[in-house]
Amino acid sequence: MLRISAFQIEKSYSTVKAVNGISFDVQSGQIFALLGPNGAGKSSLIRMLVGLTRPDAGQIRIEYKGEELSTLPQRCYGYLPEDRGLYQDRTVRQNLTYIGKLRGMTTAEISTALIHWCTRLDLLEKMDDNLTKLSKGNQQKVQLISCVMHAPDLLILDEPFSGLDPVNQEHVLSILTELKQSGTTVILSAHQMALIERLADQMLLLNKGQLVAQGSLTEVSRQLDPQQWFEVCFEQQLPAEALAHLTAVAEAKAIDGHKFQLTLKPDVSVSQLLQQLSAVAELADFSRIQPSLHQLYLTAVQQHNQQQPVSQPKDAEGVAA
Numbered sequence: 001m002l003r004i005s006a007f008q009i010e011k012s013y014s015t016v017k018a019v020n021g022i023s024f025d026v027q028s029g030q031i032f033a034l035l036g037p038n039g040a041g042k043s044s045l046i047r048m049l050v051g052l053t054r055p056d057a058g059q060i061r062i063e064y065k066g067e068e069l070s071t072l073p074q075r076c077y078g079y080l081p082e083d084r085g086l087y088q089d090r091t092v093r094q095n096l097t098y099i100g101k102l103r104g105m106t107t108a109e110i111s112t113a114l115i116h117w118c119t120r121l122d123l124l125e126k127m128d129d130n131l132t133k134l135s136k137g138n139q140q141k142v143q144l145i146s147c148v149m150h151a152p153d154l155l156i157l158d159e160p161f162s163g164l165d166p167v168n169q170e171h172v173l174s175i176l177t178e179l180k181q182s183g184t185t186v187i188l189s190a191h192q193m194a195l196i197e198r199l200a201d202q203m204l205l206l207n208k209g210q211l212v213a214q215g216s217l218t219e220v221s222r223q224l225d226p227q228q229w230f231e232v233c234f235e236q237q238l239p240a241e242a243l244a245h246l247t248a249v250a251e252a253k254a255i256d257g258h259k260f261q262l263t264l265k266p267d268v269s270v271s272q273l274l275q276q277l278s279a280v281a282e283l284a285d286f287s288r289i290q291p292s293l294h295q296l297y298l299t300a301v302q303q304h305n306q307q308q309p310v311s312q313p314k315d316a317e318g319v320a321a
């Protein structure tokens with residue numbers, strides 16, 4: 001069993017508040033995604049989780065196999081740092097053998113893991129190539145193997161999809177899904193919303209170090225898109241204003257003669273809406289419009305940026321004008 005809880009974490013670098021009062025809880029076997037634009041604070045949070053830096057304020061609590069720990073034990077996790085760190089003048093095999101030994105693996109375990117993961121990630125023929133000969137994407141795959149080869153209980157991956165083509169992104173997605181099914185906990189940061197939508201159990205959206213939304217995909221969608229939109233299609237053609245008089249409808253847009261998009265008034269249930277719609281004409285189709293995480297993310301970050309106070313220009317003595 002593993003549980004990582006962060007309470008009110010803060011981290012500044014000189015004048016930049018990189019992480020500002022962030023709390024979250026990662027449970028065993030979950031895939032937990034840190035999302036946010038460049039500079040949002042994702043890597044800063046990750047570096048604190050792996051103990052590379054310390055929070056200025058707040059607390060990170062780790063419960064592992066019934067024990068409360070202040071840092072994660074080396075063998076229990078695999079970490080993919082933002083700045084990838086492999087020996088460029090060594091082969092794939094040499095790099096991974098070295099890392100396997102650091103992780104306390106035996107020669108036989110290393111050899112089995114190398115064959116397994118290099119086969120899985122299509123690197124078998126490149127095992128004796130120096131890293132300099134490998135493409136950026138293949139180097140990324142080697143780096144990923146270095147994190148998973150000792151079968152850790154926890155993976156902490158800073159942008160594991162970056163530099164990978166869509167086929168390899170799918171590959172990594174299915175590997176992470178399988179690892180989760182076998183009980184591995186995964187904390188990752190990413191910019192690929194379409195992948196995160198399919199992968200993450202829990203997510204935390206940051207902007208400028210601050211929390212924007214947090215929870216499962218459904219919870220985050222509700223937080224970011226509280227005004228739910230529905231699409232209704234009627235069997236017959238109707239005038240554009242056909243739904244305007246309905247007491248359940250807050251706003252309606254005609255898409256074509258048959259199709260409309262609408263939002264509910266507060267405290268009106270979907271079944272009340274359906275009752276009113278079916279009194280208008282025979283329904284052909286009705287569904288909730290689910291905006292993509294990508295769309296929700298873009299809107300949320302844009303709104304959050306607009307809510308931020310504009311910094312005042314300062315005069316020569318540093319006093320805001």
Ligand SMILES: Nc1ncnc2c1ncn2[C@@H]1O[C@H](COP(=O)(O)OP(=O)(O)OP(=O)(O)O)[C@@H](O)[C@H]1O
Pocket residue numbers: 013014016017018036037038039040041042043044045082
């Ligand atoms: N070592 C450091 N020294 C000074 N400032 C830093 C340092 N590390 C991060 N920062 C600043 O902290 C803020 C958060 O950076 P961080 O790397 O955590 O963001 P991120 O969300 O991981 O971004 P990206 O998606 O670009 O990797 C940024 O403004 C960044 O410039």
